[in-house]
Amino acid sequence: MEMVGIKKVKGGKLIKVRVEEEGGIIKEVKISGDFFVHPEDAIEDIEKSLKGVHLSKVREALRDFAMRKTVRTVGFALDDIADVIEGRSDGI
Amino acid sequence: MEGLRVLRFEVQDPFYNMALDEAIARSVGGGESPPTLRLYGWAQRAVSLGYFQEILEEVDLGFCREKGIEVVRRITGGGAVLHTEGELTYSFAVKDDGSYVPEDIEESYKRICSPIVACIRRLGAEAVFRPINDIEVAGKKVSGNAQTRRFGAVLQHGTLLLSIDYSMLRALRPRVEKLRDKGVSDVGGRVTTLKEILKFEPDRESVADILAEEFGKSLGLELRYGRITDKERELARDLVRKYRSEEWTFRR
Numbered sequence: 001m002e003m004v005g006i007k008k009v010k011g012g013k014l015i016k017v018r019v020e021e022e023g024g025i026i027k028e029v030k031i032s033g034d035f036f037v038h039p040e041d042a043i044e045d046i047e048k049s050l051k052g053v054h055l056s057k058v059r060e061a062l063r064d065f066a067m068r069k070t071v072r073t074v075g076f077a078l079d080d081i082a083d084v085i086e087g088r089s090d091g092i
Numbered sequence: 093m094e095g096l097r098v099l100r101f102e103v104q105d106p107f108y109n110m111a112l113d114e115a116i117a118r119s120v121g122g123g124e125s126p127p128t129l130r131l132y133g134w135a136q137r138a139v140s141l142g143y144f145q146e147i148l149e150e151v152d153l154g155f156c157r158e159k160g161i162e163v164v165r166r167i168t169g170g171g172a173v174l175h176t177e178g179e180l181t182y183s184f185a186v187k188d189d190g191s192y193v194p195e196d197i198e199e200s201y202k203r204i205c206s207p208i209v210a211c212i213r214r215l216g217a218e219a220v221f222r223p224i225n226d227i228e229v230a231g232k233k234v235s236g237n238a239q240t241r242r243f244g245a246v247l248q249h250g251t252l253l254l255s256i257d258y259s260m261l262r263a264l265r266p267r268v269e270k271l272r273d274k275g276v277s278d279v280g281g282r283v284t285t286l287k288e289i290l291k292f293e294p295d296r297e298s299v300a301d302i303l304a305e306e307f308g309k310s311l312g313l314e315l316r317y318g319r320i321t322d323k324e325r326e327l328a329r330d331l332v333r334k335y336r337s338e339e340w341t342f343r344r
Contacts, residue, residue: 032146035170074197
């Protein structure tokens with residue numbers, strides 16, 4: 001099933017997350033928006049790090065990612081991605 | 093005193109504009125070129141898309157085709173921008189070693205935007221930097237800026253809006269969530285131009301000269317009007333192919 005969620009971060013940017021999941025397990029993720037990530041390629045690594053992760057474990061997976069890789073986000077935080085996937089945002 | 097290479101205002105094709113910004117960043121980052129400020133305009137109207145944006149969500153491609161508006165994806169994040177003949181665009185590249193601009197990205201936006209704020213104030217408008225990456229007059233955006241740190245360089249490019257045909261903003265598909273957050277009902281409602289503020293439209297070349305002066309003052313660098321190197325020109329010509337490719341433009 002595909003889920004799409006959007007969050008406009010207060011004082012920050014807009015993030016949109018598309019998730020393709022099967023039985024609660026993430027198959028594909030696409031994160032888009034008007035934010036900044038440095039280095040830019042890290043966005044693909046973030047997306048990859050969520051593949052195979054259960055929808056209820058996204059926040060932990062992202063925190064784990066942040067421990068392993070140096071990534072700077074501007075206009076949002078990795079937790080905002082978890083908020084969107086967990087449905088704690090505006091929705092569509 | 094170290095110099096700031098200034099590339100005098102010129103109008104170029106949208107794809108070449110993005111290609112040359114990248115070529116300069118590579119050259120400056122690699123230590124082959126000095127800190128550089130480039131001033132330019134757009135030979136065709138164009139929408140530039142942020143690196144992370146979904147093209148179909150942001151751009152009305154049918155409207156763009158009808159009006160001859162090109163679409164090019166930037167190497168920098170941030171939002172979609174409509175570039176027209178009423179805009180002065182700049183790109184600024186320095187080595188990413190903390191000696192010219194702060195390592196902290198949000199701080200560095202403020203730093204690099206300060207000469208733009210000074211330029212607008214010199215023209216007579218009360219401009220203020222609005223974090224993260226905008227400059228506003230009377231609560232409306234007059235300049236948008238975007239930064240990347242790659243190739244050993246800090247590259248920031250951005251706009252200064254002198255005038256705009258608001259009907260062309262239909263090229264951009266506004267996000268309801270974003271506008272609601274900003275308290276306005278359409279894209280045009282949060283944008284302003286120097287022409288509206290000053291009641292006349294300043295000449296782009298003159299504004300470009302003032303902007304260059306303010307960059308020099310702000311960074312403590314002597315202005316050295318110069319040219320791109322042969323290597324930068326060749327690299328830009330190669331990079332144009334990337335910026336023109338569907339693979340790049342439609343990557344998200």
